[in-house]
Amino acid sequence: MEPIDDRPSGVRSRRSFVVIGARATASPDFRLADLPGTSGRLDVLLRCVRAALLVSHGLRRDAVVYLVLLGGPVAPRTVRIDGAAVRFLRPDERSLALLVQKALAAPRAGDGFVEVRSGVAVVDGGVDAVLLDLGECTVYVLDERGDDLREAALAAQGAFVLGDHRGFDEASRARLDALGARRISVGPRSVHADDVVAIVSNELDRRDAAPGARP
Amino acid sequence: MEPIDDRPSGVRSRRSFVVIGARATASPDFRLADLPGTSGRLDVLLRCVRAALLVSHGLRRDAVVYLVLLGGPVAPRTVRIDGAAVRFLRPDERSLALLVQKALAAPRAGDGFVEVRSGVAVVDGGVDAVLLDLGECTVYVLDERGDDLREAALAAQGAFVLGDHRGFDEASRARLDALGARRISVGPRSVHADDVVAIVSNELDRRDAAPGARP
Numbered sequence: 001m002e003p004i005d006d007r008p009s010g011v012r013s014r015r016s017f018v019v020i021g022a023r024a025t026a027s028p029d030f031r032l033a034d035l036p037g038t039s040g041r042l043d044v045l046l047r048c049v050r051a052a053l054l055v056s057h058g059l060r061r062d063a064v065v066y067l068v069l070l071g072g073p074v075a076p077r078t079v080r081i082d083g084a085a086v087r088f089l090r091p092d093e094r095s096l097a098l099l100v101q102k103a104l105a106a107p108r109a110g111d112g113f114v115e116v117r118s119g120v121a122v123v124d125g126g127v128d129a130v131l132l133d134l135g136e137c138t139v140y141v142l143d144e145r146g147d148d149l150r151e152a153a154l155a156a157q158g159a160f161v162l163g164d165h166r167g168f169d170e171a172s173r174a175r176l177d178a179l180g181a182r183r184i185s186v187g188p189r190s191v192h193a194d195d196v197v198a199i200v201s202n203e204l205d206r207r208d209a210a211p212g213a214r215p
Numbered sequence: 216m217e218p219i220d221d222r223p224s225g226v227r228s229r230r231s232f233v234v235i236g237a238r239a240t241a242s243p244d245f246r247l248a249d250l251p252g253t254s255g256r257l258d259v260l261l262r263c264v265r266a267a268l269l270v271s272h273g274l275r276r277d278a279v280v281y282l283v284l285l286g287g288p289v290a291p292r293t294v295r296i297d298g299a300a301v302r303f304l305r306p307d308e309r310s311l312a313l314l315v316q317k318a319l320a321a322p323r324a325g326d327g328f329v330e331v332r333s334g335v336a337v338v339d340g341g342v343d344a345v346l347l348d349l350g351e352c353t354v355y356v357l358d359e360r361g362d363d364l365r366e367a368a369l370a371a372q373g374a375f376v377l378g379d380h381r382g383f384d385e386a387s388r389a390r391l392d393a394l395g396a397r398r399i400s401v402g403p404r405s406v407h408a409d410d411v412v413a414i415v416s417n418e419l420d421r422r423d424a425a426p427g428a429r430p
Contacts, residue, residue, distance in 0.1 A: 032248075033247075033248070033309070034309075035307055035309070036305065036306075036307050036310070043306070043307045044306075047262075047265075047306075050262075050407070051407075051409075051410060051413075054407060055404055055405060055406050055407065056380065056405035056406060056407060057380070057405075090251065091251075091258070091259075091262075091407065092250055092251050092258045092308060093307060093308040093309070094248070094249075094250070094308070094309070095251070165271065165272070186417060187417045187420050187421050187424075188420050188421060188423070188424035189270055189417075189420045189424075190270060190271035190272075191270050191271060191413070191416075191417070192265070192266075192269060192270065192271060192306065194266075194409075194413075195266060195413035195416070195417070198266075198406070198409075198410035198413040198414060199413060199414060199417050201406075201410070202401060202402045202404075202406070202410070202414050205402050205403050205404045206402055206403060208403070209402075209403035209404075
């Protein structure tokens with residue numbers, strides 16, 4: 001099958017990455033000095049933020065990341081970081097952990113995603129809240145048995161959903177299946193979530209650079 | 216140009232990544248609580264270690280990473296982490312920083328790379344020491360103006376050299392040019408070093424999975 005680009009020429013993609021942390025803590029009570037041990041592996045999700053939003057000396061203004069936190073008594077909660085509005089985003093895990101910790105601790109009022117600082121918003125909800133927020137958007141699920149990313153038709157407005165090191169929880173998978181989300185794979189090896197984000201971003205960059213062309 | 220695979224069928228790649236830290240400290244006196252601010256951006260290099268060596272629930276036994284540390288009074292020094300021998304490698308930045316810190320502080324005796332724990336070795340030297348250690352190997356330099364990775368012939372024994380967020384120092388570049396290293400590019404956007412490693416690894420994984428085939 002030949003690669004397909006179903007976007008009109010000149011349309012840049014707006015890309016969303018939705019990372020589901022099966023046990024990632026939805027509360028701010030984790031220790032920066034032991035992220036993997038105290039946060040339900042929030043570190044996995046934080047690395048995806050860097051891969052999705054940061055490029056050399058700049059931000060991807062066309063990218064949004066959702067961290068779906070399903071761990072702990074206050075779950076589910078989701079942190080949304082929007083490349084179009086976020087400022088002072090640093091690439092190291094500790095800085096990203098501090099940002100998410102502050103976001104989870106910030107007072108909020110209202111339904112839906114509430115912005116707690118520029119470009120960073122939090123909602124009391126999981127995958128359903130994200131799907132509502134995404135609006136008109138084609139949803140893809142990263143899955144080792146899915147179609148090859150390089151040969152898949154990718155919409156200009158795409159949301160890419162991936163699990164953490166434990167894969168998907170059943171409820172999220174069922175919800176995405178019911179939605180008819182397409183399963184795509186980045187390659188023959190099962191790699192870390194942030195590598196998946198980097199590889200998908202690279203494919204989208206290539207298609208953005210040559211709209212209408214076969215990559 | 217069509218992608219080329221110049222490896223005999225069935226030969227798996229052995230891949231090396233050489234990351235040059237223009238100011239990354241060659242001594243262990245950095246603070247884990249402020250890696251970006253105290254280590255000459257060693258954090259950039261540490262993230263490359265994860266991308267090069269770790270996959271979901273496992274290690275890439277066919278991969279080696281060299282961190283070339285050119286910062287501070289004891290530079291140059293290089294830390295080599297070999298996927299074939301390293302144990303208990305954790306993906307988070309803090310754990311990787313601790314590993315490199317201990318390696319740099321460990322007593323050593325002898326010339327060349329001295330192993331300070333299983334799979335981790337240190338040498339008092341930079342790019343030249345790495346080239347000597349690599350032996351028979353085709354060297355590629357990651358460069359935004361290089362040939363497209365997807366269309367490049369890639370040797371089974373390849374070493375991929377990349378700079379940190381500051382790019383290459385002049386001496387290293389001159390040394391690699393003199394060697395006739397081929398310049399390759401991962402795509403139209405300039406991305407972080409660890410994303411480069413993830414994208415190159417993905418390309419190699421694809422070729423390993425379909426030896427002789429066009430990816």
